[in-house]
Amino acid sequence: xxxxxxxQRFAHGEPAALDEALMHEVLRPYVIAGDRESMLIxxxxxxxxxxxADSTGLMINRPQRGGIFAVTAxxxxxxxxxxxxxxxxxxxxxxxxxxHLPEELRDDCLVIELTGAAIEAVLDSPHAEAPxxxxxxxxxxGPRSDxxxxxxx
Numbered sequence: 001x002x003x004x005x006x007x008q009r010f011a012h013g014e015p016a017a018l019d020e021a022l023m024h025e026v027l028r029p030y031v032i033a034g035d036r037e038s039m040l041i042x043x044x045x046x047x048x049x050x051x052x053a054d055s056t057g058l059m060i061n062r063p064q065r066g067g068i069f070a071v072t073a074x075x076x077x078x079x080x081x082x083x084x085x086x087x088x089x090x091x092x093x094x095x096x097x098x099x100h101l102p103e104e105l106r107d108d109c110l111v112i113e114l115t116g117a118a119i120e121a122v123l124d125s126p127h128a129e130a131p132x133x134x135x136x137x138x139x140x141x142g143p144r145s146d147x148x149x150x151x152x153x
Contacts, residue, residue, distance in 0.1 A: 002061075002062050003062070003063075003086050004059050004060060004061045004062070004086065005059075005060040005063060005072060005083060005084065005085055005086075006057055006058070006059055006060070006083070006084040007057055007058040007060065007072065007075050007076055007079065007081045007082075007083060007084075008056070008057040008058075008081055008082060008084060009057075009079065009080060009081045009082070009100075010082065010097075010100045010101050010102065011100050012100065013100070013101065013102045013103060014102070015056055015057070016100075017055045017056060018055060018056070018057060018058070018079050018081065019079060020053075020054075020055055022078060022079060023053060023058065023075065023079060024036060024053075026071070026074055026075050026078055026079075027039065027041060027051065027053075027071075027075070030042055030043060030071055032048075034051075036053065037052065037053055037054060038050070038051075038052050038053075039051050039053070041068070041071065043066060043067025043068050043070065043071055044067050045066045045067040046066070046067075047063070047064035047065060047066030047067050047068040048064055048068065049061060049062055049063040049064065049068045050062055057081075058075065060072055065120065066116075067116065068116075069115075069116030069117070069119045069120055070115065070116030071116075072116070072119060073114040073115050073116050073118070073119060076091070076093060076114050077093055077114050080093070080097075082097060082101065082109070083114070083119065085119075085122065085123065088122055088123065088125075089108050089109050089110045089122070090105050090108060090109040090110070091109070091110055091112055091114065091119065091122060092109050092110065092111045092112070093111070093114055094111060095111050097111075098111075110122065
C-alpha cells in the first residue's frame with residue numbers, strides 16, 4: 001500500500017513557511033538522488049522514501065518502515081511542524097502547537113514524543129481509519145486535509 005505523509009507548519013490557523021535551510025540541513029545526510037525540491041532519501045537501515053519539498057511543506061511519499069520514520073520525526077521536531085498522516089490524527093510535538101492548527105484539525109490530533117517508533121505506532125493503532133494491511137500501515141491512502149498544499153501531491 002502506497003501513501004504519503006506531510007510535514008507542515010501552521011500559524012494562526014493558516015499554513016506557514018518552513019525554514020528551508022534547516023529542512024535541507026536535516027535531509028542532506030540522507031539524500032541519495034535528486035535536487036532541493038525532489039529527492040530520494042535513505043536512512044541508515046536502508047529504508048527509503050521520495051521527498052518533495054518547498055517552503056510550504058514536505059511530502060514524504062512511499063516511506064518504508066524503519067529509519068525513515070526517525071528522519072521524519074527529526075524534521076517535524078526541528079522545523080516546529082506537525083505531521084499529517086492520511087486517515088490518522090495529526091501528530092503534534094507539544095500541546096502549544098494545537099492553537100496554531102486550522103480549527104477543523106484541532107480536535108483530531110495527538111501530542112506525542114516524536115520518534116520514528118511513535119509514528120509507526122500511530123500508523124498501527126486503532127486511531128487509524130482503515131485496518132492494517134499485512135505489509136502496510138493502517139492508515140488510508142491520500143491526504144486527509146484540504147490544508148495540505150495541493151502543489152505537493
